[in-house]
Amino acid sequence: xxxxxxxxxxxxxPVELDYTYTAGQAATRFLKGxxxxxxxxxxxxxxxxxxxxxxxxxxxxxxxxxxxTVEVSDKGTLISFSIVRIPSANLSVxxxxxxxxxLLDGADSxxxxxxxxxxxxEVRMGMRVEAVWLPKxxxxxxxxxxxxxxxxxxxxxxxxxxxxxx
Amino acid sequence: xxxVAIVAFAQSPSVRSDTQRNEVEILMPVVAEVREASGxxxxxxxxxxxxxxxxxxxxxxxxxAGLDAVGAWPPVSESHVEMDGAWALYEAWVKIQMGYADSAxxxxxxxxxxGDLPEVMAMQLDPYYQTPLWPDAVSMAALQARQxxxxxxxxxxxxxxxxxxxRANAKSNPNAQLSGDVDREKLLAEPTFVSPLHKHDCSPIxxxxxxxxxxxxxxxxxxxxxxxxITGFAHIMEPMDLGVRPLTESRSTAEAARRAGVDAAxxxxxxxxxxxxxxxxxxxxxxxxxxxxxxxxxxxxxxxNPMMAAGLIRLGEAAARIHDGSAATALGHATSGPxxxxxxxxxxxxx
Numbered sequence: 154x155x156x157x158x159x160x161x162x163x164x165x166x167p168v169e170l171d172y173t174y175t176a177g178q179a180a181t182r183f184l185k186g187x188x189x190x191x192x193x194x195x196x197x198x199x200x201x202x203x204x205x206x207x208x209x210x211x212x213x214x215x216x217x218x219x220x221x222t223v224e225v226s227d228k229g230t231l232i233s234f235s236i237v238r239i240p241s242a243n244l245s246v247x248x249x250x251x252x253x254x255x256l257l258d259g260a261d262s263x264x265x266x267x268x269x270x271x272x273x274x275e276v277r278m279g280m281r282v283e284a285v286w287l288p289k290x291x292x293x294x295x296x297x298x299x300x301x302x303x304x305x306x307x308x309x310x311x312x313x314x315x316x317x318x319x
Numbered sequence: 320x321x322x323v324a325i326v327a328f329a330q331s332p333s334v335r336s337d338t339q340r341n342e343v344e345i346l347m348p349v350v351a352e353v354r355e356a357s358g359x360x361x362x363x364x365x366x367x368x369x370x371x372x373x374x375x376x377x378x379x380x381x382x383x384a385g386l387d388a389v390g391a392w393p394p395v396s397e398s399h400v401e402m403d404g405a406w407a408l409y410e411a412w413v414k415i416q417m418g419y420a421d422s423a424x425x426x427x428x429x430x431x432x433x434g435d436l437p438e439v440m441a442m443q444l445d446p447y448y449q450t451p452l453w454p455d456a457v458s459m460a461a462l463q464a465r466q467x468x469x470x471x472x473x474x475x476x477x478x479x480x481x482x483x484x485x486r487a488n489a490k491s492n493p494n495a496q497l498s499g500d501v502d503r504e505k506l507l508a509e510p511t512f513v514s515p516l517h518k519h520d521c522s523p524i525x526x527x528x529x530x531x532x533x534x535x536x537x538x539x540x541x542x543x544x545x546x547x548x549i550t551g552f553a554h555i556m557e558p559m560d561l562g563v564r565p566l567t568e569s570r571s572t573a574e575a576a577r578r579a580g581v582d583a584a585x586x587x588x589x590x591x592x593x594x595x596x597x598x599x600x601x602x603x604x605x606x607x608x609x610x611x612x613x614x615x616x617x618x619x620x621x622x623x624n625p626m627m628a629a630g631l632i633r634l635g636e637a638a639a640r641i642h643d644g645s646a647a648t649a650l651g652h653a654t655s656g657p658x659x660x661x662x663x664x665x666x667x668x669x670x
Contacts, residue, residue: 166451168442172377172433177341208387209344215361215390217347 179209182222184294190286193222194260202261206296225259227284230310231302232256232263232319234276251276255302256318263318270303279309323415324539324546325667327356328635328642330529332494333623336432337526342376346388346428346528353424357532357542361390364532365420367397368411370404370427370627374442377433385428396420403427404529404631405592405653405663411533412552421535427628428528436524436626443656445559456657457521460595461513463566463658467597468515472567472604475515478596479506482519482621485599489618496523496623519621520596527625529632547638547649547667551579554663559656566658569598572605575664576650583607587646590633592653594620601659602652616640630654634665641669 176184179195183206186193194203195218197211204211205225207218233254240248251268253276268276269285282302292298329352331345354361367389371382382399391397400406404427411423437455444450467473480503489498501519512518532542539546555571555578557564564570576583589612593599599619608614615621617636620629630653637651646669653663 164447166446168450170374170377170434170439170442174377174433175338175341175430177344178339179344180341208384209341210347210387211390212387213390213392215347215350215388217344 177209179207187298188294192225194225195219204262205260225257229255229257230315231280231282232315236273267301269301281305281307321535323535324548325638326534326539326543326546327353327532328638329353330494330632331527333496333525333527333625342428343388349528349530350388353530353532364422364424366414366423367395368407368425370400370402370407374439375429402655403627403653415535423533426530427631429627430526431524431626432526457513459657461516464515464597467567470567473597473600477600479503481596481599485618485621488616489622492617495618522594522620522624525623525625527628529628545669547641550668551666553578556661569601569605569659572662575662576606579664579666581666586612586648588613588640588649590637590651592620592630592633
């Protein structure tokens with residue numbers, strides 16, 4: 154029975170667990186490329202699709218990608234987007250901002266990233282975008298080398314050029 | 320009941336820490352190996368089921384990433400248990416019994432090396448009274464071992480002998496992590512780790528994966544020369560709290576064995592999942608295993624214990640003894656939860 158102070162409504166049980174991740178072979182190949190300012194894709198040996206960034210397998214066929222890598226462009230086509238207006242402690246970017254899916258030229262899978270240097274009302278599918286890198290002396294084996302994507306100013310890619318990757 | 324057989328089994332080597340590969344990269348060759356062994360191509364399994372734990376992976380929905388090792392396109396019928404892969408096998412077996420599938424691919428995997436395993440295991444406890452105290456898995460097992468020793472349910476010599484047997488048997492298991500010739504007296508003389516447990520009484524921390532293929536009916540013979548037919552399959556649960564169940568015996572193991580129709584006197588091989596040496600003894604006692612049964616020819620969990628795969632590996636090692644003709648009857652056991660809380664028994668035979 155609750156006393157005059159009422160029932161216990163909250164029990165705080167702080168949990169902190171530390172993990173040391175292993176990037177794995179495929180992610181290591183990708184991150185080594187990023188360390189040098191390059192996006193390295195890896196091919197599925199079954200259908201030839203180029204995954205950027207590969208987590209080790211072709212998710213459609215369950216076979217390893219690589220070990221050979223295929224350099225893809227750091228330019229690509231915006232194939233989806235959402236304007237994020239809700240703040241979160243996990244976000245390093247101030248809302249509102251555009252979260253985007255980018256199909257890099259030469260890749261068959263998309264990267265998620267943030268679009269900047271562009272008015273939100275102009276963001277659209279088909280827009281041509283490019284990666285903006287940190288200064289070279291700050292490059293590490295991390296995706297944080299790319300701060301954001303921005304429009305290239307090229308004409309939009311026609312829908313047919315990316316419709317098979319939606 | 321439908322006749323269902325284990326027709327293929329594969330496992331990765333168990334290692335203390337695989338620093339080169341992520342979970343998917345560990346799992347992929349194992350899945351490829353059972354597919355190849357069974358002759359069932361990708362996309363032709365009626366059902367896929369896996370066992371893994373997000374707490375071990377340190378990320379949410381880690382099992383979804385695990386599916387990348389299988390290739391879920393075209394889309395597949397799939398399920399997952401946040402338990403050892405042995406329970407995934409049970410789910411697949413039930414699915415087949417119900418007539419929803421004739422074949423299944425089952426796997427379990429983990430990288431226990433990523434976090435502090437004994438602490439991570441505290442997350443499986445009661446979140447109000449127990450987890451805030453962070454009782455680690457080894458300490459929990461030590462409480463059980465103390466009761467076993469003080470009541471005489473298990474002797475220190477029996478515990479040491481279980482380790483001697485495990486290490487010796489593991490010499491012929493290339494996937495084991497700990498193997499070799501060790502001496503009972505030397506083991507007993509070693510300092511305790513978490514009293515009364517010595518380090519050797521505890522299973523090692525392992526990264527690894529295992530996979531298995533089930534096929535129903537006579538068709539199983541097309542996929543395996545000598546299938547391991549499942550003659551009984553049961554899992555039984557006890558309360559989680561250590562204070563409300565006897566720890567010096569494993570009633571749920573005894574009941575699971577009874578329901579699985581195990582005749583201990585006729586058992587050629589038993590693969591028991593005892594992550595601590597005293598638990599291996601409790602399991603033998605619960606099932607009533609005698610001297611005519613070869614216990615843990617693989618070395619058991621004391622030789623390698625990749626969580627979420629180690630139980631499935633016990634079932635696979637038992638099935639492998641049937642596949643190779645060295646056993647006519649075999650039992651595979653898996654455990655889950657603190658201090659043998661939940662136990663699964665799979666009885667199989669070659670015919």
